[in-house]
Amino acid sequence: MRGMTFIVQTMVMFLIGFIMLFGVYVVITGHLSPGGGFAGGVILASGLLLVVLAFGADTVRARLGHNLAVTWETLGAIGFLGIALLGFIAGTFFAHFMRPASGFRLFTGGAIPYSNIAIGLKVGAGLFGAFLMLAAFRAGEKGSGDE
């Protein structure tokens, strides 16, 4: 899949920082404001999708390879499962093991912000990896298909 013109690539280079920052903001303040892990993860994946569309799938596959997406996705999944298992410190599966502060501060809510970060990583990296493979897929590639 080819990339786009030079104007589009320059604008994407300016915009990608803001998009990723907004996605990280939506993930982190998920417990105080609308958003959370799922919406923020899809926003991060959309930012990376913009990079794939503007620069071409082959360039992105050479730089941010497919292994990067798979690694971050499994780290997110293991992180969420790890938070669940750490609940055993407080008694049962998924129990509260951190004491939440009161009020509308950022460092509150027990294990909720960490779960949001893990889910945001998982959803974002997974959707980016799936789209990268779809964009780099070319019919008639050597070894593809059955005949």
Add this chain to the structure above:
Amino acid sequence: MTEVLPALYALMLFMLIGAIIAVETRDLLSSVLCLGAVGLALAVVDLVLKAPDLALTQAVVETFAVVLMIRLVVAREDTTREFTGDTLHVAFVSALLVVLLLISWQCFEGLRPVGDPLMTMGNEYLEAGRATGAANRVTAVILDFRAYDTLGEATVIFVAILGCYALLRTRGKTEPQIHADERE
């Protein structure tokens, strides 16, 4: 309730017309764009019904889905044949859907009107949610009261993406071909 009804009716009529156009039109790119319009109208309906979390999520998910479908549709022509003598099938399915609507009329009469639901568990979740420390009660329900369901949902997404990887793999087939050619 009455101040939200006109906007709700207008948006739902827009969604219905968009869905009918998306299904019936012959050009594939137009139908994918109408699907995007349906999803965007659903995001605005979420805002009207006071669900900002859902509006944000629906808007970005709809964008991603439309880009995926355009990737499928672009540069691939529609080579389906026209309808030839299949009116019996269409008439049967349409009659079945009309009969289903008439049968479920009883259910619609049994439902409470919009704005006055039967469920009261929401109050208990709202009161107990203060102790979790999360001001966003929806996040408190997803990640604290119902965290096990979120774990199941993370698993479903993981498996779906693994399925995508397995279907799109093209490297694994070159090795047996090379050995089979060498053996001959």
Add this chain to the structure above:
Amino acid sequence: MHGVVPYVFCFLLFSVGAYAVTVKKNLVKVIIGVLIMDNAMNLFLILLGYRVPVSGEAAAPIETPALRGEEFIAHSVDPVPQALILTSIVIGLAVAALMVVMAVRLHEKYGTFDLTEIRKLKG
């Protein structure tokens, strides 16, 4: 009876999606039908959770310094259906990605999106 009309709209939207899945011969139209059914079910569940208080207007289930405590619980809408739909929306996206990947593979092998062609088993 007048307050039930939004549910009837949801049912009509769902039946448009079901019609597309059962009748259409183009694979892309079938995928669009599944996504329309998904949207219709999410809309139905959101409508179930909407709650109007006796005085004032409904508020989102987010506690702010301006609206807290007992007043917040009296005015807020039900958070449980919204939590369930949030996961359902993202699952719908993952299933759509899987369907698109399957359609790409089918088009590569058979050269067409026509279901009657794909259904003929070629030996």
